[in-house]
Amino acid sequence: MLLTDRKSDKLNILAVVPARGGSKGIPGKNLRKIGGLPLVDHTIKFAKQLSNVDGVILTSDSSSILQRGEKYNIFTVNRPKELASDESLVIESIKHAVAIYDQRNQVTTDSVILLQPTYPFRLRDDVEKAISKHVEGDSIPVISIKPMKENPCECIVLDTKDNWSYLVSPPQNANRQNYPSCYYFITGNFYISSMQSLNSYNSFMTPNSSFFRTKERIAIDIDLPEDFILAENIFSLTSSLGEPSL
Numbered sequence: 318m319l320l321t322d323r324k325s326d327k328l329n330i331l332a333v334v335p336a337r338g339g340s341k342g343i344p345g346k347n348l349r350k351i352g353g354l355p356l357v358d359h360t361i362k363f364a365k366q367l368s369n370v371d372g373v374i375l376t377s378d379s380s381s382i383l384q385r386g387e388k389y390n391i392f393t394v395n396r397p398k399e400l401a402s403d404e405s406l407v408i409e410s411i412k413h414a415v416a417i418y419d420q421r422n423q424v425t426t427d428s429v430i431l432l433q434p435t436y437p438f439r440l441r442d443d444v445e446k447a448i449s450k451h452v453e454g455d456s457i458p459v460i461s462i463k464p465m466k467e468n469p470c471e472c473i474v475l476d477t478k479d480n481w482s483y484l485v486s487p488p489q490n491a492n493r494q495n496y497p498s499c500y501y502f503i504t505g506n507f508y509i510s511s512m513q514s515l516n517s518y519n520s521f522m523t524p525n526s527s528f529f530r531t532k533e534r535i536a537i538d539i540d541l542p543e544d545f546i547l548a549e550n551i552f553s554l555t556s557s558l559g560e561p562s563l
Contacts, residue, residue: 327452328427331372331418332364334386335410336434337401338379342540347382347434349545352552356539357382357434361389364432366441369448372422376414377401392418407431408519415512428456431508431521435539437548440532444507447529451509458514458526461506463536470496501528504536 336357340346347357357375364373375386376394378401386393394414399405415426430448432439443461451459470487487496508521515521537548 328456329424330370330428330430330448330452331374331415331426332367332370332430332432333411333414334360334364334373334375334432334434335396335407335414336375336377336379336382337396338377338382339401339403341403343542343545346539347377347379348385351437351545351548355385356437357385358389359437360432360434361386361391363439363441363444365389365391367430367445367448369445369452370430372418374414374418376410392421394418406519407433408515408521412512412515426512428452428509428511429515433505433538436505436537437539438533438535438537438551439506443529443531443533447507447509450527450529454527456511456514458508458510458521458523460508460521460526460528461504461531462501462528463504463531463533464498465500465502468493468496468498469500501530502536504531505538506531506533506536 334357336347338347343349348355350356351359361373361375364370373391374394375383375391376396377383378396378398383393383395394417396410396413400410400413411429411431415429419426428451430444447459447461451457469485470483471493472484473481474484475481485497485500510521514523535551537544537551539545539548
């Protein structure tokens with residue numbers, strides 16, 4: 318698919334969905350169905366709903382996965398084998414896909430939002446507000462986070478000889494309700510960056526990165542077979558994947 322009408326007056330922003338055909342933990346993971354649709358379809362459909370992106374790219378080394386992108390009339394990129402191994406960096410796949418997109422459409426992509434298909438439940442309002450934060454914040458990277466469920470003051474570092482230490486020393490004479498609440502988990506829901514920053518740092522995490530606290534109550538990044546079972550149960554309780562009540 319070629320470039321459609323721009324929805325953003327300020328920046329040309331693309332959503333990139335990387336979906337490899339191989340997976341050590343769950344073979345064929347991105348094509349395994351949740352709610353009657355392949356896992357990758359949920360993220361493609363979500364990306365197409367976003368009002369402040371200008372296009373959607375699906376990059377994959379699998380012809381079966383690329384056919385899913387063609388079904389939804391989005392731009393697809395056949396990822397070379399050297400960018401599709403377990404050791405490959407997703408950043409390199411993004412750069413490769415964007416370069417092909419820009420050349421094909423004769424445009425210059427300013428920023429990208431990475432939407433990984435292993436994260437099937439997102440809130441559209443969260444993601445669109447995060448994109449706006451990126452645009453209004455001089456294109457600094459924006460990364461999704463949630464408060465940590467386990468406070469680091471209740472976590473330990475343990476070696477093979479049972480020597481231990483707290484991950485973060487808890488305050489003395491304090492109940493757990495009074496532990497510091499400044500600890501957050503990077504969920505993997507989305508990562509936003511300018512292409513200039515990605516090229517400079519080769520990472521979404523930079524000294525200038527900003528963060529967006531998402532409102533979803535359950536963050537699922539599918540990596541294990543039991544994650545699929547949990548996702549199926551959640552799907553059955555929600556009427557829409559685009560705006561789930563999580």
